[in-house]
Amino acid sequence: MKKGQVTITDLAKELNVSPSTISRALNNSPFISEERKKVIMDLAKKMNYSPNQLALSLLNKRTKILGVVVPEITSYYFSTAINGIQDKVGSSGYKLMISQSNESFEEEIRLMEAMALVRVDGFLISPSSNTTTFDHFEKIKSSGFPLVVFDRDCLGFEADKVVVDDYSGAFQAVEYLVKTGCKRIAHIGGAASLSTTQHRKMGYLDALAKNNVSIVDELIINGEDSSSESGVTCMLSLLNLEVIPDAVFCYNDAIAIGAMSVIRERGIQIPEEISLVGFDDEPYSSYFKPSLTSVWQPIYDLGLLSAKILLDNLMADNESSSYRYEVLKPELMIRESSKKLPI
Amino acid sequence: MKKGQVTITDLAKELNVSPSTISRALNNSPFISEERKKVIMDLAKKMNYSPNQLALSLLNKRTKILGVVVPEITSYYFSTAINGIQDKVGSSGYKLMISQSNESFEEEIRLMEAMALVRVDGFLISPSSNTTTFDHFEKIKSSGFPLVVFDRDCLGFEADKVVVDDYSGAFQAVEYLVKTGCKRIAHIGGAASLSTTQHRKMGYLDALAKNNVSIVDELIINGEDSSSESGVTCMLSLLNLEVIPDAVFCYNDAIAIGAMSVIRERGIQIPEEISLVGFDDEPYSSYFKPSLTSVWQPIYDLGLLSAKILLDNLMADNESSSYRYEVLKPELMIRESSKKLPI
DNA sequence: TTTGATTATGCAAACCTTTGCATAAGACTA
DNA sequence: TAGTCTTATGCAAAGGTTTGCATAATCAAA
Incomplete structure (x- = not known):
């Protein structure tokens, strides 16, 4: 909001009419003669006038x-x-x-x-x-x-x-993993309080249940947050299990990327030994090696x-x-x- | 801005004093008796009053x-x-x-x-x-x-x-490439009009010149924009050259990622056959395979x-x-x- | 010429808050 | 008692815009 802002009153003074006339002219009211309208509009343009939104907001009760x-x-x-x-x-x-x-x-x-x-x-x-x-x-x-x-x-x-529909996305992903022959499907979750975390886990659990794959507690890990770092940590603990998983469904792509780097470091083949699925379908996910299977969201x-x-x-x-x-x-x-x- | 917003006048009516008194009390003016201040402040809290920023902005000329x-x-x-x-x-x-x-x-x-x-x-x-x-x-x-x-x-x-300092970032990157033994260093640029595009190219050119590496026109490509897709396109044309480059310095990581995928597809080894450097150091860059050398910016x-x-x-x-x-x-x-x- | 209708314009309030100036009430002094 | 000083409060303007109502000016009709 600047000092020099020209107001409706400035225009009014300039033309020796009242501010209301200016206002009406500028709003194209039918009660103002055409000639005057023209004069006023021209001057407004010339003086670079624009209405003060603040005043309008105050008046109209909306910003x-x-x-x-x-x-x-x-x-x-x-x-x-x-x-x-x-x-x-x-x-x-x-x-x-x-x-x-x-x-x-x-x-x-x-x-x-x-x-x-x-x-x-x-x-x-x-x-x-x-x-x-x-x-x-x-x-x-x-x-x-x-x-x-x-x-x-x-x-x-x-x-x-x-x-x-996180539930559905997760369900699709996990059912796909089952159909491609995975038996020990792990899940790395996101922040516990989020509805999305809960729904994706639900989808995961139900997809397993529906397809008669047993649910194994040690394969379900809840990450601290949904960062790649969390993916690294969680994947490390999954790889420390006596029998490692043959698939990991991750809460999101960031976690999956972290997990991928750990799996690669251990020399484990993706997807031959472990399948990996993310969520969000971030733009880079298709450029990873191997490119990341992921649930795209609109x-x-x-x-x-x-x-x-x-x-x-x-x-x-x-x-x-x-x-x-x-x-x-x-x-x-x-x-x-x-x-x-x-x- | 809602219908039911309680104003200073509402408080004034409630207590049968003038709005100015309310205003002064709320702003802790010394001209209001302590007891009255207390009454007013309590009522303000009770009625959930908060000053209208719009009116204030209008008055103070700042939002x-x-x-x-x-x-x-x-x-x-x-x-x-x-x-x-x-x-x-x-x-x-x-x-x-x-x-x-x-x-x-x-x-x-x-x-x-x-x-x-x-x-x-x-x-x-x-x-x-x-x-x-x-x-x-x-x-x-x-x-x-x-x-x-x-x-x-x-x-x-x-x-x-x-x-x-894009120039310096580019210069560092390209000089590093030279020192690691690269001789045919290509550059994929970003949108031509950007100062950043120009400065990075300058840094590239000067680093080559200073290190007595000849500047080859066919190795310098200006992308349409700075997307991974542009990286793909530009890298393809670099790989179609009679003698392909042994290093590519890209305008940014997105381009580098696109380029990387093309190079990999051709079965060319990074960095043994082609070194690749990006710019921006995006969070995923370190998770790529191979992880991407890049210029980090503050x-x-x-x-x-x-x-x-x-x-x-x-x-x-x-x-x-x-x-x-x-x-x-x-x-x-x-x-x-x-x-x-x-x- | 007076009345009525028409047209163009201005006044003032409203939106909400702050603040300089004026003033009322009360206490104190001469 | 009158005058002076405090102290606490209210009035009104300002910030910029819109708009209902009032009014001035013009003209036509009776």
């Missing part, structure tokens, strides 16, 4: 700013979702206020409060892995802010939600749809009482790190 | 919002820079309005204009690869917005700038420093006439895709 909070910006996953959000939102004149919680519950609260203070028109939230209570969401919601939760579900909190669409729902809520000012729950379908991308199906 | 425009959010590179920016800025109560230009000049202008309208307090800009004129920057600057350009330099436009610090300079400008309201030009030093990370130095 045309949307608050976005994600666990981290740096990950391909969330930045792609943001990409989708921006593409949806850009054309409708909404701006994005983006922040990352760094997977911190407290930070998430702090950020959302700050955004509420700025009076964003609504929220798009992907909760941190340490968010287990949702009072802050309730508070925001009951203050009248529309809010859409995306990617990570919050059990027990009612709101519009857009998620990926994460861009996830952002797009979340934004669309929020925008819809913003249009329809009558609060609808029911919430939308959208589930997008992931897809298994088969590459070299897993065996071929027997024909 | 405490910073505008950030990057070419793309999805890349590890820029999201890490944003990371640094947020970490610097968060504690001082500034919020970030972030957008990506998608490497489009027009979009960059549009975004900056929208942000100017919202009256952000300042700009942090990394120009798109198609930005070759800087009138829009000049306009923003002359409207009184402080502006810091980071990562990509704009020749001919004066402003505070924070960049990485990109987080780049964001941090850019934000610091902007904040400094915001504090010091007297416009300093000279601009800061900060150059950060990159560092060569030697891994398996390049040969060892002879001892």
Whole structure:
């Protein structure tokens, strides 16, 4: 906001008319004579006038700013979702206020409060892995802010939600491993509190059960987080088992990449001795050697749809009482790190 | 901004005092009796009052919002820079309005204009690869917005700038290749208009010249962009040469990864037959097989420093006439895709 | 000429907060 | 008792814009 900003009053003084006349002319009101309109518009252009959004926001009670909070910006996953959000939102004149919680519950609260203070028109939230209570969401919601939760579900909190069917993705992946002949299929999980972690594990367990593969506790490891480093650590302990697994289904690609490097170092062949499957299908995954079989997620669409729902809520000012729950379908991308199906 | 927001006037009515008294009490003015202060503060807390930032911004002529425009959010590179920016800025109560230009000049202008309208307090800009004129920057600057350009330099436009010494990074990398015995060192460049592309090529050329390695035109290819796909295409044409190179210095890791996959497919050994060096040191680069030698950039610090300079400008309201030009030093990370130095 | 209709414009309030200036009440001094 | 000084509070303006209502000016019709 700059000192020299020309205001509607400046224009008014210049032409010796009242500010209201200027305002009406600029908004093309029918009550202003055409000639005057022209004079005013020309002057506005000449003096480089643009209306002060702050004043407008104050008046209209909306800022045309949307608050976005994600666990981290740096990950391909969330930045792609943001990409989708921006593409949806850009054309409708909404701006994005983006922040990352760094997977911190407290930070998430702090950020959302700050955004509420700025009076964003609504929220798009992907909760941190340490968010287990949702009072802050309730508070925001009951203050009248529309809010859409995306990617990570919050059990027990009612709101519009857009998620990926992690269960199905995991199920597909593990069933595929079974069908290619794997018998001892391990799982390296992500942060325990995340809905995604739980759903993927569920998919893993159910796929084993359905296909009559016994579930072995020692083959299931929960990583600290979802980093490549965690993949390294967990894979090391899997390789220390008396009988090592013949397949590993990882919570995500980062973990799988870490695991891959450990397996390679030990001189174990992928996929002949151990099949490896990731989740997320990050852009580099296909360039790895062997290229990584992974579950692709429609994460861009996830952002797009979340934004669309929020925008819809913003249009329809009558609060609808029911919430939308959208589930997008992931897809298994088969590459070299897993065996071929027997024909 | 919600209907039910409680204002200072609501508090005033409740207690039958004037809004000014409320305001003073809340701001701990010495002209209000202690007992009344207490009553007011308690009520404010009880009614969940928080001051309307919009009204404050209008009054104070500042929003405490910073505008950030990057070419793309999805890349590890820029999201890490944003990371640094947020970490610097968060504690001082500034919020970030972030957008990506998608490497489009027009979009960059549009975004900056929208942000100017919202009256952000300042700009942090990394120009798109198609930005070759800087009138829009000049306009923003002359409207009184402080502006810091980071990562990509704009020749001919004066402003505070924070960049990485691409020249030095490239020089180090190529000199290292020479010292490990490479004689036919190719270069795959990025988008032609970028300062980074030019500087890295310069570093490449000068390193060759200084070490008396002849510069061969057919070994220098300018990619369309800086994607892995471009790496694939360019590497293919390098492998079609009568005499193929014994080393390739790539504009960035994405290109190098694409190149690596092509080289592997042909059954050519890395680094024995071809050494490969990237730039950016993306997190997965060390997990590739062979792990990728790359030039690490202090990109987080780049964001941090850019934000610091902007904040400094915001504090010091007297416009300093000279601009800061900060150059950060990159560092060569030697891994398996390049040969060892002879001892 | 007066009335009524039409057209173009201005006033003031509203959005919310802060702050310089004015003022009321009360206490103290001469 | 009148005058002065404190102390606590309120008024109103400012920041920029929109908009309902009022009004001035013009013209046509009776």
